[in-house]
Amino acid sequence: xxxxxxxxxxxxxxxxxxxxxxxxxxxxxxxxxxxPDLRPKVVEMGLFLEKExxxxxxxxxxxxxxxxxxxxxxxxxxxILSRYGSDPKKRTILVYGHYDVxxxxxxxxxxxxxxxxxxxxKDRMYGRGSTDDKGPVLGWLNAIEAHQKAGIDFPVNLLxxxxxxxxxxxxxxxxxxxxxxxxxxxxxxxxxxxxxxWLGTEKxxxxxxxxxxxxxxxxxxxPGQDLHSGVYGGTVVEPMTDLVNLLGTLVDNKGKILIEGLxxxxxxxxxxxxxxxxxIAFTMDDLYESLGSKTTIHEKKEEALMARWRYPxxxxxxxxxxxxxxGAKTVIPAKVTAKFSIRTVPNMQPDExxxxxxxxxxxxxxxxxxxxKVKPELMHAGKWWVASxxxxxFSAATKAVQSVFGVTPDFTRExxxxxxxxxxxxxxxxxxxxxxxxxxxxxxHSINEKLxxxxxxxxxxxxxxxxxxxxxxxxx
Amino acid sequence: xxxxxxxxxxxxxxxxxxxxxxxxxxxxxxxxxxxPDLRPKVVEMGLFLEKExxxxxxxxxxxxxxxxxxxxxxxxxxxILSRYGSDPKKRTILVYGHYDVxxxxxxxxxxxxxxxxxxxxKDRMYGRGSTDDKGPVLGWLNAIEAHQKAGIDFPVNLLxxxxxxxxxxxxxxxxxxxxxxxxxxxxxxxxxxxxxxWLGTEKxxxxxxxxxxxxxxxxxxxPGQDLHSGVYGGTVVEPMTDLVNLLGTLVDNKGKILIEGLxxxxxxxxxxxxxxxxxIAFTMDDLYESLGSKTTIHEKKEEALMARWRYPxxxxxxxxxxxxxxGAKTVIPAKVTAKFSIRTVPNMQPDExxxxxxxxxxxxxxxxxxxxKVKPELMHAGKWWVASxxxxxFSAATKAVQSVFGVTPDFTRExxxxxxxxxxxxxxxxxxxxxxxxxxxxxxHSINEKLxxxxxxxxxxxxxxxxxxxxxxxxx
Ligand SMILES: [Zn+2]
Ligand SMILES: [Zn+2]
Ligand SMILES: [Zn+2]
Ligand SMILES: [Zn+2]
Numbered sequence: 031x032x033x034x035x036x037x038x039x040x041x042x043x044x045x046x047x048x049x050x051x052x053x054x055x056x057x058x059x060x061x062x063x064x065x066p067d068l069r070p071k072v073v074e075m076g077l078f079l080e081k082e083x084x085x086x087x088x089x090x091x092x093x094x095x096x097x098x099x100x101x102x103x104x105x106x107x108x109x110i111l112s113r114y115g116s117d118p119k120k121r122t123i124l125v126y127g128h129y130d131v132x133x134x135x136x137x138x139x140x141x142x143x144x145x146x147x148x149x150x151x152k153d154r155m156y157g158r159g160s161t162d163d164k165g166p167v168l169g170w171l172n173a174i175e176a177h178q179k180a181g182i183d184f185p186v187n188l189l190x191x192x193x194x195x196x197x198x199x200x201x202x203x204x205x206x207x208x209x210x211x212x213x214x215x216x217x218x219x220x221x222x223x224x225x226x227x228w229l230g231t232e233k234x235x236x237x238x239x240x241x242x243x244x245x246x247x248x249x250x251x252x253p254g255q256d257l258h259s260g261v262y263g264g265t266v267v268e269p270m271t272d273l274v275n276l277l278g279t280l281v282d283n284k285g286k287i288l289i290e291g292l293x294x295x296x297x298x299x300x301x302x303x304x305x306x307x308x309x310i311a312f313t314m315d316d317l318y319e320s321l322g323s324k325t326t327i328h329e330k331k332e333e334a335l336m337a338r339w340r341y342p343x344x345x346x347x348x349x350x351x352x353x354x355x356x357g358a359k360t361v362i363p364a365k366v367t368a369k370f371s372i373r374t375v376p377n378m379q380p381d382e383x384x385x386x387x388x389x390x391x392x393x394x395x396x397x398x399x400x401x402x403k404v405k406p407e408l409m410h411a412g413k414w415w416v417a418s419x420x421x422x423x424f425s426a427a428t429k430a431v432q433s434v435f436g437v438t439p440d441f442t443r444e445x446x447x448x449x450x451x452x453x454x455x456x457x458x459x460x461x462x463x464x465x466x467x468x469x470x471x472x473x474x475h476s477i478n479e480k481l482x483x484x485x486x487x488x489x490x491x492x493x494x495x496x497x498x499x500x501x502x503x504x505x506x
Numbered sequence: 507x508x509x510x511x512x513x514x515x516x517x518x519x520x521x522x523x524x525x526x527x528x529x530x531x532x533x534x535x536x537x538x539x540x541x542p543d544l545r546p547k548v549v550e551m552g553l554f555l556e557k558e559x560x561x562x563x564x565x566x567x568x569x570x571x572x573x574x575x576x577x578x579x580x581x582x583x584x585x586i587l588s589r590y591g592s593d594p595k596k597r598t599i600l601v602y603g604h605y606d607v608x609x610x611x612x613x614x615x616x617x618x619x620x621x622x623x624x625x626x627x628k629d630r631m632y633g634r635g636s637t638d639d640k641g642p643v644l645g646w647l648n649a650i651e652a653h654q655k656a657g658i659d660f661p662v663n664l665l666x667x668x669x670x671x672x673x674x675x676x677x678x679x680x681x682x683x684x685x686x687x688x689x690x691x692x693x694x695x696x697x698x699x700x701x702x703x704w705l706g707t708e709k710x711x712x713x714x715x716x717x718x719x720x721x722x723x724x725x726x727x728x729p730g731q732d733l734h735s736g737v738y739g740g741t742v743v744e745p746m747t748d749l750v751n752l753l754g755t756l757v758d759n760k761g762k763i764l765i766e767g768l769x770x771x772x773x774x775x776x777x778x779x780x781x782x783x784x785x786i787a788f789t790m791d792d793l794y795e796s797l798g799s800k801t802t803i804h805e806k807k808e809e810a811l812m813a814r815w816r817y818p819x820x821x822x823x824x825x826x827x828x829x830x831x832x833g834a835k836t837v838i839p840a841k842v843t844a845k846f847s848i849r850t851v852p853n854m855q856p857d858e859x860x861x862x863x864x865x866x867x868x869x870x871x872x873x874x875x876x877x878x879k880v881k882p883e884l885m886h887a888g889k890w891w892v893a894s895x896x897x898x899x900f901s902a903a904t905k906a907v908q909s910v911f912g913v914t915p916d917f918t919r920e921x922x923x924x925x926x927x928x929x930x931x932x933x934x935x936x937x938x939x940x941x942x943x944x945x946x947x948x949x950x951h952s953i954n955e956k957l958x959x960x961x962x963x964x965x966x967x968x969x970x971x972x973x974x975x976x977x978x979x980x981x982x
Contacts (some may be wrong), residue, residue, distance in 0.1 A: 254798015
């Protein structure tokens with residue numbers, strides 16, 4: 031029996047202004063996790079959530095992970111664990127979100143004060159954290175409140191995990207998830223994370239896959255110190271010469287990774303999978319718009335989506351230690367360290383990728399026949415993640431999208447990584463669903479971050495609807 | 507008749523502590539021309555020189571070149587023009603030096619405060635500007651003072667030109683030299699510049715040639731803004747991929763410039779010239795020591811010297827716009843600008859070099875077959891310079907070295923450029939001599955810059971002795 035959601039939806043609409051006020055209060059707290067000076071504001075934001083949750087009748091436990099590594103005396107903000115309902119006859123859903131935000135300065139080019147939620151004539155709500163991730167986090171609270179105000183029984187037990195260090199590497203979170211998997215989180219039947227975005231602006235999507243990321247540095251050293259190119263140019267084997275030649279062996283400008291054996295690790299494309307890409311609500315024009323150019327490798331949407339979601343890519347990010355400022359400096363840098371990363375996909379095992387990368391570098395280095403020294407290193411690796419989109423967690427979300435938006439969502443993967451996804455899956459052993467609230471134009475991490483009022487309010491309906499469908503989906 | 511210099515030399519020795527005090531006062535003024543905040547200190551240093559010169563009985567004219575281009579409201583420091591003596595029966599020597607210095611921060615790794623002249627147990631005098639170029643500039647003042655204290659007639663008329671922007675491109679200087687060539691500088695019979703270094707640490711040298719420098723940027727653009735490599739890696743043609751491939755076509759790690767036609771511009775090596783390199787007091791060990799490594803292109807001293815002095819070289823300095831900080835950032839930079847430069851030698855005409863460079867870049871770019879755009883630009887060009895070492899200016903200096911150090915100096919060229927050298931030569935039409943005071947281990951532009959007490963005090967003797975020999979050399 032399909033759940034009766036009309037009253038819930040109507041109540042959300044009635045409470046819309048209050049919900050926007052709630053977001054306004056949250057945006058006003060500059061909870062920038064990357065800035066130690068703003069750490070008290072991150073903590074304040076955690077306490078704001080606690081207060082709101084307690085007021086809604088949820089229980090809350092604040093977990094302090096301790097000092098921030100590398101910052102003696104700087105305490106990490108609390109991870110807010112919360113439970114709403116504990117009826118053993120109901121399913122239990124564990125949701126995750128983060129209450130910290132990216133840095134933002136008006137002078138970076140914001141049209142409005144980033145810490146004042148500003149709604150324009152098209153109902154776009156501008157403010158740092160509006161879409162990433164305060165809007166989605168508050169969506170869960172709004173859903174609880176709307177049920178209470180509407181007098182509707184909450185359909186599931188809700189476990190919440192809201193952290194305050196996501197934008198700075200989720201310090202302390204993995205340990206907590208692993209430690210609590212069989213304790214605080216032990217009842218969880220499935221996990222839902224709302225911290226990504228629709229592929230476009232109109233059609234909701236459910237996300238069931240993420241690429242991983244293996245990030246490398248490769249250091250080239252020669253002289254004992256930086257040298258003047260006038261005095262030493264022509265006499266010394268320059269590390270930069272070797273490094274640019276080495277980097278030239280990694281990938282071509284058609285996106286083909288030139289590391290021997292790497293493509294053999296990639297899961298073959300089945301005809302069934304190939305057939306899925308044509309239907310996705312996405313066009314090359316969407317891609318051109320988000321790139322700000324037509325400099326794409328592929329001309330066809332299907333190829334572009336596959337390149338983003340299911341094939342690896344290699345990007346050279348830059349070089350540390352060389353001259354990188356404006357102007358002209360005649361230096362021969364003595365030690366230069368390039369950074370590059372590979373986005374990984376099924377079935378690439380991170381350690382296999384490392385081995386191929388190191389082998390390639392050493393082989394290419396030998397060909398250079400140089401007196402300089404090379405030192406490649408893995409800086410960090412996060413594995414790709416793919417969930418089963420046939421799980422009841424996904425079918426509940428599909429029905430929820432249909433009930434709120436009247437369309438069947440696209441099933442998407444993402445090119446980027448959200449490492450906590452894999453941690454939740456591995457620690458709890460449960461299905462994880464990524465259920466985005468915001469749209470592709472929200473500019474998370476950029477200036478003028480926004481969340482459309484429609485996405486926030488219909489998104490609140492979506493989260494509640496999802497929980498109702500979760501309660502009714504048969505086990506498969 | 508050889509000049510009688512014993513009394514002068516003795517007086518310099520007696521005044522050594524005072525001369526060191528003079529240098530201590532100068533080093534204490536952080537006259538960093540690159541830092542607008544320190545501009546008042548640069549001016550203060552100019553006024554310090556004026557005061558010292560006036561006290562010695564010289565006349566001084568301060569010339570203010572006006573606002574610094576690109577820095578509205580920021581005045582350039584004065585160029586100090588000074589004259590000591592105006593006897594029409596004497597030769598007139600024009601000397602040049604600079605009173606500004608490179609930036610220096612204790613935390614860059616200095617063993618001592620860079621702004622406090624610190625003399626160690628081996629009589630090495632550490633401090634920013636000690637050798638570049640405050641020591642040599644004060645050497646001229648010391649020479650005047652020692653003559654006065656010794657009661658010896660000053661052998662020449664001395665014209666001095668001390669600027670305060672050398673380490674930031676000598677803003678405003680060229681115009682002044684050209685304007686004053688037939689005015690303030692009109693009596694000059696020859697020019698002497700003390701702003702370079704001995705080839706080693708023991709044997710003085712006279713320098714008669716410099717390489718030029720043509721400095722290029724090459725900008726590669728594609729997307730409208732920086733992109734996240736997770737989201738866009740594999741879908742966009744990355745500017746960094748194209749740039750590293752382009753840079754790989756410029757030069758190999760044996761120092762061979764791969765730009766077609768460039769080596770045809772280089773003056774052929776004659777047997778006579780080739781025979782000169784063997785006698786130079788320089789060993790591969792000297793080179794290894796100054797490099798801090800054995801990562802040289804050549805194994806033989808003659809080859810290394812020729813590579814530094816008489817062959818062109820190409821250095822890649824770095825990339826602007828890419829990720830250059832420590833740590834890991836998953837950015838696809840949208841606009842990256844590499845900087846590289848070519849050290850030029852006779853008979854490479856700068857505009858011919860430019861044409862070959864641009865042609866090469868466009869040809870290599872076509873081969874890359876990319877959707878990105880490339881824009882190479884000449885940032886600045888300074889031509890090479892070669893003087894006649896048979897001029898009386900050089901023979902006077904040769905005899906001065908013999909009288910102070912008891913050896914015949916090496917005649918050297920340098921790999922780096924001192925653009926003002928060519929300007930003085932072209933504007934005055936007179937012979938220019940580079941007469942270094944410091945040694946190869948002085949670490950100008952690096953941390954722990956120093957000037958050995960011996961180089962400063964014997965160098966002061968050398969400058970005075972040079973002027974006496976100048977007065978006696980026959981015209982040739
Ligand atoms: Zn987020
Ligand atoms: Zn974020
Ligand atoms: Zn200098
Ligand atoms: Zn200098």
